[in-house]
Amino acid sequence: MSYEGEMLKKLAMPAKKDVEQALLKTLFNHNGTIKEFATGEEIVDELADLFFLNEEQRQAVLERIYRKENRVVRTPLWHRLLYRAADSLAKEKLITRPTITAQLTNRKEWMLTEDGYDKTLELLKIPTNQKEFLSIKSFEVQKLVNKAKNIQNPEIYDPFDNHRIKKTVTRELSLRSRVFRQVVIESYDYRCSVCGLKINSPDKKYWEVEAAHIVPHSARGKDDIWNGVALCRMHHWAFDVGWFSLTDDFKILISPKYEGISDNYGKIVNFDFLNNAIVPNKHIFLPEIKSLSPHKISIKWHRENILHK
Numbered sequence: 001m002s003y004e005g006e007m008l009k010k011l012a013m014p015a016k017k018d019v020e021q022a023l024l025k026t027l028f029n030h031n032g033t034i035k036e037f038a039t040g041e042e043i044v045d046e047l048a049d050l051f052f053l054n055e056e057q058r059q060a061v062l063e064r065i066y067r068k069e070n071r072v073v074r075t076p077l078w079h080r081l082l083y084r085a086a087d088s089l090a091k092e093k094l095i096t097r098p099t100i101t102a103q104l105t106n107r108k109e110w111m112l113t114e115d116g117y118d119k120t121l122e123l124l125k126i127p128t129n130q131k132e133f134l135s136i137k138s139f140e141v142q143k144l145v146n147k148a149k150n151i152q153n154p155e156i157y158d159p160f161d162n163h164r165i166k167k168t169v170t171r172e173l174s175l176r177s178r179v180f181r182q183v184v185i186e187s188y189d190y191r192c193s194v195c196g197l198k199i200n201s202p203d204k205k206y207w208e209v210e211a212a213h214i215v216p217h218s219a220r221g222k223d224d225i226w227n228g229v230a231l232c233r234m235h236h237w238a239f240d241v242g243w244f245s246l247t248d249d250f251k252i253l254i255s256p257k258y259e260g261i262s263d264n265y266g267k268i269v270n271f272d273f274l275n276n277a278i279v280p281n282k283h284i285f286l287p288e289i290k291s292l293s294p295h296k297i298s299i300k301w302h303r304e305n306i307l308h309k
Contacts, residue, residue: 004062007077011060014051019085022050024112024120027095031204032117032137033109036098037082048078086110094119096139104143114140114175132177135200135207144179145186148225153291159215159227159298180223184211187287188230194252194284195277197232212236214298219305226295235278244278245307246299254280255308 001009014022026047027034034043048058060077089095094116098108105111112120117138121128190207191198200207212231215221229246231239238244245253258266258274266273286293 032112181211184228187292192232194235242306242308245303
């Protein structure tokens with residue numbers, strides 16, 4: 001048995017397989033990414049707490065001689081075990097190494113891949129269809145989101161997906177849907193473009209804001225940023241049913257039908273849902289990157305086909 005193996009056995013450290021599973025679950029709880037296992041990083045202690053490690057287990061150090069410089073190198077045993085578990089997951093392509101993640105996000109972090117995401121959902125007994133709603137990132141989704149953000153807003157744009165056909169949801173279609181959702185809500189800084197609401201669930205796994213299609217799927221609308229706008233659930237519903245639309249310069253346009261609405265409707269106690277929450281002629285919040293704003297052709301279609309006149 002190696003020196004490291006003897007230390008692991010002597011201190012009754014967790015099995016590498018158990019650490020691997022804990023890493024996947026922890027990645028899930030941190031929205032898909034965790035930092036490198038450097039001294040002083042909270043993630044190291046968080047994982048140690050999961051295994052109820054005592055001080056001796058946390059402080060144990062491996063010593064080896066670095067012959068080129070004739071000096072002793074000391075490595076925390078727990079850090080070493082974490083790294084070996086993460087390295088094993090990376091070899092199985094369940095997570096990406098910090099050097100790879102940094103090329104995508106400029107941050108040195110371990111990151112879930114799609115396969116790792118599926119494996120984690122299996123461990124947690126969460127149905128895979130929940131991926132459509134969770135805010136957990138995967139390397140593949142973030143890669144496509146970054147790519148989408150770097151494409152310029154086209155002058156001539158067709159918001160219709162004429163190749164869309166009704167079929168069973170495949171992994172490819174699910175990925176495309178999740179990329180659309182992520183690029184839209186990320187571009188709008190996770191807040192509603194109408195009221196500015198920005199909030200997530202207490203466990204930080206679900207954002208309240210939704211990626212709304214301007215030309216809906218029912219009309220074969222595309223899953224891309226120029227056919228999308230970030231809206232809270234209430235304003236998403238109002239937009240979809242035609243209570244309001246947008247002008248070409250991104251101002252709110254309310255349906256004339258509102259003038260005839262009953263006094264008992266559209267109220268939250270004394271709060272007027274349309275006149276107070278959806279302010280006529282008010283500019284909506286737009287992405288900081290202007291090329292990610294909705295396309296005028298998509299808005300024109302919504303105004304002519306969804307807004308009730």
